[in-house]
Amino acid sequence: MASSLRVLVAGGVACGPKTAARLKRLVPEADVTLIEKGSLVSYGACGLPYYVEGLFPDVEELVKTPVGVARTPAFFDKAKGFQVMIRTEVLSIDRKNKSIRVKNLDSGDEKNMDYDKLVLATGGYPFRPPIPGVDLKNVWFMTHPDHADSLVKEIEAQGLKKAVLVGAGFIGIEMAEALIHRGLDVSIVEMMGQIMPGVLDKDIAALAARHLQQKGVHLIMGERVTGIGGEEKAVSVNTDRQVIDADLVVIAVGTRPNDTLAREAGLPCMERGGILINEYCQTGDKDIYAGGDCVVNTYAGGSAGSPLFVPLGSTANKHGRVIADHIAGHPNAFGGITCTAVVRAFDFTVGRTGLSERQIKELNLDAETFTWAGPDMPHYMPGSGPFIIKMMASRRDRKVLGVQVVGAGNGAKRLDTAAAMIYMGGTLDDLANVDFAYAPPFGPPIDPLATCAHMLSNKLDGLAKGISTEEAIRKIENGDVLLLDVRTPGEYESMRLPRPVVHIPLGALREKTGDLPKDKEILAFCKVSMRGYEAQRILNAAGFERVCFIEGGVAAWPEKIEVSG
């Protein structure tokens, strides 16, 4: 490795600083310079909603190390050994001469800088919808500490009360929680018919949406925002159906890869955005690397169709390491992503890993799905939280394809374990065999993930005839089905489905099968439908052939549940 190795890194949020710091540890003699357009380097943009919520008092925390040292250019020089140029924009790349043109945004001075290796870590930018009013005062995009800082200050200074968030993605949901906690009235307007479109399947999204509504968030789904009303300040968000009063608007309708430099330099990019890279994060030019939110990723362990744009700080950091290792001559391939994403939405944890059911359908994979509901700890432990796991597996080889979680239970833990299993290409049997860390404060003896894998196995084996709540409602509305509630009388008294049912507690079912008609399809259910499954097996054994159970039972039912006083 030549001692004069010159490495230029364009972009200073996550992938860039990680690349530069790792590279200096691997190749101390390398001459590494990081160039950042803004004035801050290596800030924790994911923390912005939590600052707005008031969980920590100083937005500066987001640019500090855990021990309180600010990540200034001097910090990187002294502690990490690389140079940082802030307020400096990379204007263009001259690949032939291995040189970039940069401009100091304060002085306006321009100059050329030569490189042996160039790293593009230019990140993403928030999509600005082409509608009137996005430049009005009191309209925020939430991608930089300055945005969060000014939002908090203006809420206080102007006494803002009514927030309308455009977009029900992760930032929209996190900001909704933050602003509700600050005492504001909060609406979310989302063009698609569900929250977190592109991330969650509709059924899981509906359960998360119900929780947001219970926490006071007004959800306005399926309406397109046509403009922000107001003269100087925003006063409303206008949709194709209504005008919603607003004195504060946050627009979070997705991130786009900032691939302009690469594109202009003739490096291959996806048509709809995102630099194409190989497993070492090399672009079409072997001396130019790219990582973080400006690239598209491949799916780990198999095809998920075309490359995926999933901008995440976790992936950006992985890219940084891969780039530094490859430049240093110790190649370590990036294994790809499994599209993991998680959000805390008030008391709920909501997320997914692997493919969604919708993606599986789009890819024409032969797969089966199961939806499990239940508590995350033994029922006798205080703090046990109910949640729902939806799992998809391949019918052909039983590989786990995807997992989604929603609810108050500890879903994040299950997502990580599922992500590891999907990354490793594990089957349902592998997942069920995992020696989970069991003690009552951490989970039940059979972990929910294992139970869900068991049930999905039972379904693949033809033992369990589970149907989704969506399918159940369709069957009910088409008529000629009997809804069989097998819960205890006490449970039946306290809450019921808003549909006519026959109620026979499971313990009485074996004796009362004679009471049930054989000419109707029977849909059994209970609180979470483990007894629903048991009922299906009992009825099958008693000669009933058209029986299934409703997965997730009352806990997963999307309609309003009738509750007794």
Place this chain on the structure above:
Amino acid sequence: MASSLRVLVAGGVACGPKTAARLKRLVPEADVTLIEKGSLVSYGACGLPYYVEGLFPDVEELVKTPVGVARTPAFFDKAKGFQVMIRTEVLSIDRKNKSIRVKNLDSGDEKNMDYDKLVLATGGYPFRPPIPGVDLKNVWFMTHPDHADSLVKEIEAQGLKKAVLVGAGFIGIEMAEALIHRGLDVSIVEMMGQIMPGVLDKDIAALAARHLQQKGVHLIMGERVTGIGGEEKAVSVNTDRQVIDADLVVIAVGTRPNDTLAREAGLPCMERGGILINEYCQTGDKDIYAGGDCVVNTYAGGSAGSPLFVPLGSTANKHGRVIADHIAGHPNAFGGITCTAVVRAFDFTVGRTGLSERQIKELNLDAETFTWAGPDMPHYMPGSGPFIIKMMASRRDRKVLGVQVVGAGNGAKRLDTAAAMIYMGGTLDDLANVDFAYAPPFGPPIDPLATCAHMLSNKLDGLAKGISTEEAIRKIENGDVLLLDVRTPGEYESMRLPRPVVHIPLGALREKTGDLPKDKEILAFCKVSMRGYEAQRILNAAGFERVCFIEGGVAAWPEKIEVSG
């Protein structure tokens, strides 16, 4: 499958009921009878310490389903379709005639029962040390709801104040927490020189022990209990060194497999206890299965030496499913265990999965270890908890061999993910590539498990020269080393190692390398030693060859830390 299939299940706590229930779902026409010596079936023995702690008011909860239905013989008959005989002991097995002899413990009546398949789920029993006084009043073993019930009643009735727990295993630690929360004075006497011997390595155990002491538990390590003093009631626990006053004694010195029936029937067992089974839980007799705490297990994905006795409710339930599936003609092999175990000890989560460092040494595997310390969330998030991960990997193929966790951070989540990875035979690179569910409430952008895998990779690659705190202390005491503290002045002011150090903040190190001697080995460290690693790389680049860093830094230091103010 013959409609008259007669299946007898001996043992009614975890594996037995699971086998019987699953079998009736698979083969409804099977004639299944479960025989239990005690009067309770399917109780949650793992919940006993939490009842003692007062987390739920009625010990009956442990024998109820999540919806409050008691698991009585009638419940199993009606809801699950199998017969339960309680207060009935299996006396012997006549393998030739496929028959067992049973005795009703109330009436004394005996009879023979024929089987096609027999399932031994006879569980474990608490080891009773052969010392005087174990039968005195106020001495408890903690394995049955009756024990917890009487313990709580006697604490209240007699006003018991001073508890001595014999054995610092899981039950000892959980009971210590429970009794401290009830306001008792609590000591634990453990024969071995560490808590949780056989589960945790000494270094991790020492950090957990320090937390127990901080919470007021008196730990008496390395003393052998020679007897319980007292005439009628226990008044002391006597060791080979002292007499400890006690008005309440809990003995929890390990579980032994209850393999007597199998042994007497000539079925192969381990000499030191435990029925030997194949991957379908069949014993040496193909018509006799065994599962749960009465068997020994094989290690998943490779040899860990001889079969392992790790009694856990989670494994027992897995066995039950495997047995039912094999009897029903749908064989599903049990994948083996990875020795996962976890305990909540006050604010700490402590546990392990895979092999311990001690086992790795005993098995002569060529492996490397890294100990990471840090917070479980970004530092700006309230509720972020520090913890420590110790990871072992094979030098030959980089496979992850074992993981241990200790601390206030969410270690259980990392254990599950590591357990999945170890089960699948994944490498450090696989673990670091997992697409962890990232958002600030759930973890930092690079998950601690990935960072630990990265650092262990760096160590295997010769980049990171980390040493354990134990080795550091040995080096310090042998002299001629320089301890280099690279933390900030503020950190240095607030807490320090109880050893002479040179203090140069990391940011000043590049300029001050001239101040350091080249003839001494330098041990760098910081709060968690990520900066310690950076310092090592900086000094290596400046020509210092004998430099390493202390893994886990101040956070993992086993001695008392000097705190200012």
